[in-house]
Amino acid sequence: MSHHIVEAQGLRYSYPDGTPALEDISLRVEHGEAVALVGENGAGKSTLLRHFTGCLFPAAGTLRIGGLPVAKEHLTEIRRAVGMVFQNPDDQLFMPTVFEDAAFGLLNLGVSEAQLEGKVMGALETVGAAHLRSRPPYRLSQGEKRAVSIAGVLVMQPDILVMDEPTSNLDPRSRRRLIELLKTFKHTRIIATHDLDFALEVCGRTIVIHKGRVTADGPTREVFGDEKILRLSNLEQPAALRKCPACGG
Amino acid sequence: MGQLAQNLTDIGYMDTLAAGFTRLHRLDPRAKLLTTALFIVAVVSFGKYEVSALLPFLLYPVYLAAQGRLPVGHLLKKVLLVSPFAVVVGIFNPFLDSGVLLRVGDFGVSGGWVSFASILLRFFLTVSAALLLLALTGMNSICEALLRLGVPKAFVVQLLFLNRYLFSLTAEAESMSRARALRSAGRGGMGFGVFIQILGHLLLKTLDRAERVYRAMLCRGFDGHIRVARFSNIGRPELLFCGAWTALFIVFRFVNLPVALGQAVTGLLK
Amino acid sequence: MHMADALLSPAVGGTMWTVSGGLLAYSAKKVREEADDRKVPLMGVLGAFIFAAQMINFTIPATGSSGHMGGGMILAILLGPWSAFLVMASVLTVQALFFADGGLLALGCNIFNLGFFTCFVAYPLIYKKIAGDGLDGRRIMLGSTLAGIAGLQLGAFGVVVQTLASGISELPFKTFVMLMQPIHLAIGLVEGLVTAGVVSFILKARPEILAAATERKPIGVSVKGALAGLTAAAVLTGAALSWFASANPDGLEWAMLRTSGKEELESGAKVHGLLASLQEKTSFLPDYGFKKAEVVHEPAAEEGGTQAAPEAGEQAPWPAVDAGTSVAGLVGGLLTLALAGLIGFALRRRNAAA
Incomplete structure (x- = not known):
């Protein structure tokens, strides 16, 4: 199952104007792992995610997804293997109705219309959005939008799920539903987030990025236990790990 | 700002109406589009002094509104509120054309007034037909119909994207102008400088959004072609709808029913 | 200055539909040939921008009135004429449906008046000539102001010609022109200044966007051929429809x-x-x-x-030549109105019961 592995070695990237965004990122994510990517605004998380989908190419170093280097000639395979859920669902849900949006990727893969219905509805059911099928996306709530954008990615049966701030703008109940949903997935999951409580629940491992470098990489509980690292990245220890202010326990 | 917010709710409301489940809503959009087009051509094909023969055409919007369970009051208000260039230009007719055209007893009505009334009636018929088409069909289905009727795909895709994002962008425009209004200490309207700033920022946001949407499309295998899967069909209800209305429009167009009716009634009275 | 169905004869409306439809098909072909994937979402979202931006008003000092943006010229500058025409047409189509601006038959006229003149006349012949391919702020300002004015003058003249050719309005040509052109001189000036303002805003904030836009290929030589074909199509349709109208005592x-x-x-x-x-x-x-x-x-x-x-x-x-038919028309008309209302009520009642 080598194709579920993400591996970066000395990855570097600078924006066209010369601003360095990633400086020497090395990491390896194994099959089926759930990894949280945390760090302050502008740390380089989104830039790194863009490399995973082949929207950017490394300036130096290597990035391999399922054994294939991320480069122009492997784009189709890489985008087939990696499903990306965008931070703002409005950017991702561009088709007229929920059904058509979920079908967009499948049609690009050349799935026949006979198979389309079953696959799309299967994905919509997984995220609990089957009843929304003929609604236009801009009329949905944030939680519904998030669910539908995940369905649009799931339907393509990716090996690796990449998510950018999936809990942003969600009300507590929608957030809870998302957490339960993500826990059921068997995909390799890489999730950029500021929501450390969410990371603690969903991801067994956390990677901290600070100014384009990896400053910590390990089991989530351990990483979040190191307050110095967290403070350096403008992060705050999740409530679940803090000592109880009332009893000191 | 009031107007922007109003437009926003308006657009949303038209969308809600189009999501109805009456038989008219379920009709293939091509049937509704073509019938409405025929209706408009029939209405405008009358001579400029025609009023009475136009009246039977009211049946079409009345039927659509009633059968589609649409809120008549709201739609009427919309039709009347539309800034009527037609009315502004038409109002000159009574002053320019004063020959008596219509006589009822000793009372003469000039051609100008008759043609003005005709303009208003045409305006009402054509505008209400267009609005009802949208309220019964929705933008997305209209696009589907256009595509199936052979309109270039680049244009249909453009319409779909526009429709998809006009809600988001209008909401952004609205919140930007509201943010300005809240900090302008009651100093009324927006100055030119601020206006340009708001437009400029909105445009930059738009361009960034376009870039993100493009990336999202690439991530799901976009290769320059939008593939659309659709499942509607022309069946008996569609043929019946088109056929019946076409027949009625032809009758309305070539037989002046109100005059015939009036003659029968006045004849009886004599 | 949206043209309205109520003022149009089918011959004029049909001719303008044919012309705009032809332009649309040709522009769509051109855009497809450019094969720039990025443009698909860009055009769509820019259309939504124009749609939203047209609703923002600013106060024109000392007049008590307000102005807003039309947007055709900005589109042409950012996207080039073919794509801009498609986007403008889509904005007008959506407006015709959502706000009943003008109407569906008049859509052909409106696309022509607001899209064609701006994208294919004012942009290449005025803006491009003045602003060139460089990124000189002052030339861009001057070019977009003048092109904005010219585009709207031509558009307003289009409205006059289409209205008069339809013969529904009684306004004489001279009066109508004297009414429309000066008003649209003011509107055009506003449009020109807004375009210039927004373009120079972008030039300062993100010059690379304009640089990318000017690098795109200019309109090809085939424009002349296309226009000739279009004119021929327009003349033919106009003639055919007029013939039809003359065989038909109307229009x-x-x-x-x-x-x-x-x-x-x-x-x-x-x-x-x-x-x-x-x-x-x-x-x-x-x-x-x-x-x-x-x-x-x-x-x-x-x-x-x-x-x-x-x-x-x-x-x-x-029907209205003599008193007898006038009365009959009036009585019958009222009866028809009442009947239409009754049918509406009956349908509603039945639906409500169902």
Whole structure:
């Protein structure tokens, strides 16, 4: 199952104007792992995610997804293997109705219309959005939008799920539903987030990025236990790990 | 700002109406589009002094509104509120054309007034037909119909994207102008400088959004072609709808029913 | 300055639909040939931007009125003429549907007036000539201001010509032009200044966007060929529809016949024969100009509604020529209105019960 592995070695990237965004990122994510990517605004998380989908190419170093280097000639395979859920669902849900949006990727893969219905509805059911099928996306709530954008990615049966701030703008109940949903997935999951409580629940491992470098990489509980690292990245220890202010326990 | 917010709710409301489940809503959009087009051509094909023969055409919007369970009051208000260039230009007719055209007893009505009334009636018929088409069909289905009727795909895709994002962008425009209004200490309207700033920022946001949407499309295998899967069909209800209305429009167009009716009634009275 | 269905004859409306439809198909082909994937979402979202931006108003000092942006020129500068035309057409289509701006038949006119003149005349012939391919702020300002004015002047003139050709409005050409052009000089100036303002905002904030836009290929040589084809199509459609209208006592021809009827009254019997034969050639509409209603009112009492129809044969006369038919029309009209209302109520009741 080598194709579920993400591996970066000395990855570097600078924006066209010369601003360095990633400086020497090395990491390896194994099959089926759930990894949280945390760090302050502008740390380089989104830039790194863009490399995973082949929207950017490394300036130096290597990035391999399922054994294939991320480069122009492997784009189709890489985008087939990696499903990306965008931070703002409005950017991702561009088709007229929920059904058509979920079908967009499948049609690009050349799935026949006979198979389309079953696959799309299967994905919509997984995220609990089957009843929304003929609604236009801009009329949905944030939680519904998030669910539908995940369905649009799931339907393509990716090996690796990449998510950018999936809990942003969600009300507590929608957030809870998302957490339960993500826990059921068997995909390799890489999730950029500021929501450390969410990371603690969903991801067994956390990677901290600070100014384009990896400053910590390990089991989530351990990483979040190191307050110095967290403070350096403008992060705050999740409530679940803090000592109880009332009893000191 | 009031107007922007109003437009926003308006657009949303038209969308809600189009999501109805009456038989008219379920009709293939091509049937509704073509019938409405025929209706408009029939209405405008009358001579400029025609009023009475136009009246039977009211049946079409009345039927659509009633059968589609649409809120008549709201739609009427919309039709009347539309800034009527037609009315502004038409109002000159009574002053320019004063020959008596219509006589009822000793009372003469000039051609100008008759043609003005005709303009208003045409305006009402054509505008209400267009609005009802949208309220019964929705933008997305209209696009589907256009595509199936052979309109270039680049244009249909453009319409779909526009429709998809006009809600988001209008909401952004609205919140930007509201943010300005809240900090302008009651100093009324927006100055030119601020206006340009708001437009400029909105445009930059738009361009960034376009870039993100493009990336999202690439991530799901976009290769320059939008593939659309659709499942509607022309069946008996569609043929019946088109056929019946076409027949009625032809009758309305070539037989002046109100005059015939009036003659029968006045004849009886004599 | 949206053209409206109510002022249009089918001949003019149909011709403009054909012209705009042809331009649309050709632009779509051009955009496809450019094969720039990125443009698909870019055009779509920019269309939504124009749609939203048109609703933001600014106050014009010392006038109490407000101005807003049209947007055609900005689109042309950012996207090039072909894509800009498609986007503008899509914005106008959505407006015609959502806000009933103008109407569906008039859409052809509106796309032409607001899209064609801006994208294919003002942009290449004025903006491009002045602003060139460089990123000189002052030249861009001047170019977009002048192009904005020119585009709207042409558009307004388009409205005048289309309205008069339709013959529904009584406004004489001169009055209408004097009414429209100065107003649109002001509107065009606003449009030009707004375009210049936004473009120079972008030039300062993100010059690379404009640089990328100017790098795109200019309009190809084929523009002339396309325009020639288009003109031919327009003339053909116009002619066909006019012929249809003349075989049909309505629309375009109708206005002309009315005028000749008036002359007939004024110039007396000498030219009557000449005009009558002319009319017979152009149409089988009997030569009772409706203005004659006054004159023929007396004999009408004896002959009923058919006094003026020696040539008309079986043709039913204009319903409003005499008092009898006028009353009948009025009574019948009211009855029709009542019936339509009743049908509506009945349908609603039935639906509510169902």
